[in-house]
Amino acid sequence: MTSFPAILRSEWTKIRSVRSTVWTLALTFVVTVGIGALLSLLTNNNFTEFRRSDQSPFDATGTSFSGIMLGELAIIVFGVLAIGNEYSTGMIRVTLAAVPQRGTLLTGKATVLGAMALVVSVVTAFVTFFLGQALLGSHATGLGEPHVLRAVFGAALYLTLLCLFSAGVTTMLHNQTLALGVLVPFFFLLSPILSAVPKVKTLAHYFPDYAGSRMLLVYEQHGQPYGPWTGFVICLAWTLAALVGGALVLKSRDA
Amino acid sequence: MIELHDLTKRYGKTLAVDRLSFQVPQGVVTGFLGPNGAGKSTTMRMILDLDRPTNGRVTIDGRRYGQLSEPLKYIGALLEAKSVHPGRTARDHLLWLAQSNRIPTRRVDEVLALVGLTPVARKRARGFSLGMGQRLGIASALLGDPEIVMFDEPVNGLDPEGILWIRNLMKRLATEGRTVFVSSHLMSEMAVTADHLVVIGRGRLLADLPMPEFIRRNSRSAVRMRTPHPERLLDALAGAGIRPEPGPGGSYEVVDGDLARLGDLAAAHGVVLHELSPQQASLEEAFLQMTADSVEYHAGDGPGRDAAGAPGVWGAGWTADGTRQSAAARQEEN
Ligand SMILES: Nc1ncnc2c1ncn2[C@@H]1O[C@H](COP(=O)(O)OP(=O)(O)OP(=O)(O)O)[C@@H](O)[C@H]1O
Ligand SMILES: [Mg+2]
Numbered sequence: 001m002t003s004f005p006a007i008l009r010s011e012w013t014k015i016r017s018v019r020s021t022v023w024t025l026a027l028t029f030v031v032t033v034g035i036g037a038l039l040s041l042l043t044n045n046n047f048t049e050f051r052r053s054d055q056s057p058f059d060a061t062g063t064s065f066s067g068i069m070l071g072e073l074a075i076i077v078f079g080v081l082a083i084g085n086e087y088s089t090g091m092i093r094v095t096l097a098a099v100p101q102r103g104t105l106l107t108g109k110a111t112v113l114g115a116m117a118l119v120v121s122v123v124t125a126f127v128t129f130f131l132g133q134a135l136l137g138s139h140a141t142g143l144g145e146p147h148v149l150r151a152v153f154g155a156a157l158y159l160t161l162l163c164l165f166s167a168g169v170t171t172m173l174h175n176q177t178l179a180l181g182v183l184v185p186f187f188f189l190l191s192p193i194l195s196a197v198p199k200v201k202t203l204a205h206y207f208p209d210y211a212g213s214r215m216l217l218v219y220e221q222h223g224q225p226y227g228p229w230t231g232f233v234i235c236l237a238w239t240l241a242a243l244v245g246g247a248l249v250l251k252s253r254d255a
Numbered sequence: 256m257i258e259l260h261d262l263t264k265r266y267g268k269t270l271a272v273d274r275l276s277f278q279v280p281q282g283v284v285t286g287f288l289g290p291n292g293a294g295k296s297t298t299m300r301m302i303l304d305l306d307r308p309t310n311g312r313v314t315i316d317g318r319r320y321g322q323l324s325e326p327l328k329y330i331g332a333l334l335e336a337k338s339v340h341p342g343r344t345a346r347d348h349l350l351w352l353a354q355s356n357r358i359p360t361r362r363v364d365e366v367l368a369l370v371g372l373t374p375v376a377r378k379r380a381r382g383f384s385l386g387m388g389q390r391l392g393i394a395s396a397l398l399g400d401p402e403i404v405m406f407d408e409p410v411n412g413l414d415p416e417g418i419l420w421i422r423n424l425m426k427r428l429a430t431e432g433r434t435v436f437v438s439s440h441l442m443s444e445m446a447v448t449a450d451h452l453v454v455i456g457r458g459r460l461l462a463d464l465p466m467p468e469f470i471r472r473n474s475r476s477a478v479r480m481r482t483p484h485p486e487r488l489l490d491a492l493a494g495a496g497i498r499p500e501p502g503p504g505g506s507y508e509v510v511d512g513d514l515a516r517l518g519d520l521a522a523a524h525g526v527v528l529h530e531l532s533p534q535q536a537s538l539e540e541a542f543l544q545m546t547a548d549s550v551e552y553h554a555g556d557g558p559g560r561d562a563a564g565a566p567g568v569w570g571a572g573w574t575a576d577g578t579r580q581s582a583a584a585r586q587e588e589n
Binding site: 094 | 300303304305306307320321323324325326327332334336337338339340341342343344347350351352354355356357395
């Protein structure tokens with residue numbers, strides 16, 4: 001058997017030695033922090049105007065995470081590229097010749113990918129939160145307030161799980177372009193649209209992104225189907241299913 | 256040692272590899288020859304467990320590829336398609352590969368030097384020429400200092416200097432006692448590098464014999480004779496106990512014939528000759544004819560099919576002979 005730590009080292013070298021993957025991770029940070037900061041600043045400066053017609057309590061945490069939609073896009077692309085570039089370049093054959101234990105290989109890949117995504121996401125989430133709160137001035141909240149710490153960690157977990165979900169889907173599709181073509185429209189068109197359509201939205205509420213984003217909520221929303229922890233479990237289930245599906249495809253297919 | 260037993264691969268309707276059984280002899284260069292689409296690359300992918308056989312199996316030193324721990328230390332391969340990320344440097348490509356099989360980092364720099372890529376080690380593969388890409392592929396094959404190396408058409412698209420370099424490298428690897436298994440669709444290339452020859456056509460084994468044996472069998476010369484009076488020529492030849500074979504364009508060919516003697520014979524019988532010429536079949540022609548037969552065989556009930564139904568038998572049943580010959584030769588070695 002090929003040693004697991006050796007696979008981890010090798011996969012880590014692979015990811016860090018290609019610019020495109022490193023950049024998408026950096027972009028996740030920049031976009032999430034940047035847009036969050038911008039909207040927090042705008043909200044603070046125009047607070048009375050923005051809040052005039054709104055009856056619900058002001059969610060300072062949510063405001064600082066306004067950029068998460070785009071950060072999510074970047075980390076999804078990271079997950080797709082990290083797996084998909086092996087298929088687009090034909091490198092997967094070299095990889096499988098070096099590590100023929102395909103299940104172990106994918107476990108190693110997911111471990112490295114997940115660890116990198118988690119580290120970047122946690123840093124991103126906390127920087128986003130603190131910078132956002134600083135810019136919200138008197139409207140800011142603190143980590144000690146109810147549910148806030150959970151929401152900040154929730155944001156980090158949300159990004160990490162979506163990254164791994166995308167990696168799993170890419171392994172199943174064994175094609176980088178196809179994976180991007182499926183995942184990006186799904187998360188940015190299909191899922192948001194469907195979760196606004198009556199009737200269909202009950203289904204859309206069980207999609208990985210909607211479920212995962214429940215972890216970010218500090219205040220209970222009107223008509224919310226389930227709480228943050230259920231959301232986490234649903235998102236995790238999707239991620240594991242995608243990775244297991246990817247492993248099954250990888251193990252059964254000719255490379 | 257690589258051993259194939261009844262190896263078969265079917266892609267939908269295409270039977271890419273058809274009950275292939277042979278062994279790659281140790282410590283020599285074995286040429287794996289076949290025309291385009293013969294199934295060479297497919298066979299090599301199955302050896303590496305990349306493609307799963309429809310039937311049969313491959314073993315390396317008695318084990319399946321997937322059971323080898325750190326396989327790069329047993330067998331190194333250069334596959335057909337370029338398989339390097341264009342955005343990664345040559346050194347980083349070799350580094351991740353080395354790390355996956357716990358090969359010391361020092362070895363990365365060694366193989367870079369060995370293939371002459373040290374000056375561009377930190378350049379991204381995007382800018383590499385075909386030859387440099389091929390050298391990088393060979394560096395990855397040699398990384399684990401393996402006993403067996405396998406190259407799929409390594410000289411494809413290379414300039415003469417690159418071809419010479421690879422040729423010498425393969426010979427050197429064999430001199431070091433390594434097993435070299437190299438595919439090609441050019442007989443001429445194999446004639447100068449290979450010690451042993453395995454020929455396939457349409458996925459089937461056509462020949463498996465030592466290279467000198469192949470050359471001996473196929474370098475038979477003939478004398479071609481053309482005359483406006485064939486009956487008289489045939490009579491004259493028969494009188495001397497010579498049995499000619501029909502040649503192209505109504506000519507006759509005397510295998511291993513002596514030019515002067517045949518000329519004298521014709522003159523003595525007053526036979527007018529329009530042609531009296533030596534013919535030397537090249538190895539390339541021999542290979543072409545052999546594989547052409549395999550195509551005929553598959554297209555229907557082509558000629559040269561012996562009673563045992565051996566595929567694509569060439570000439571006087573030499574495939575069957577050749578197979579026997581090499582098996583015997585191997586037994587002697589062991
Ligand atoms: N992945 C695949 N899917 C479908 N058919 C395939 C696949 N790989 C190979 N084939 C078919 O199998 C046959 C053998 O192909 P293969 O590439 O092994 O031949 P080859 O001897 O390497 O030829 P070449 O000299 O052109 O490289 C061909 O008919 C090819 O079209
Ligand atoms: Mg080929």
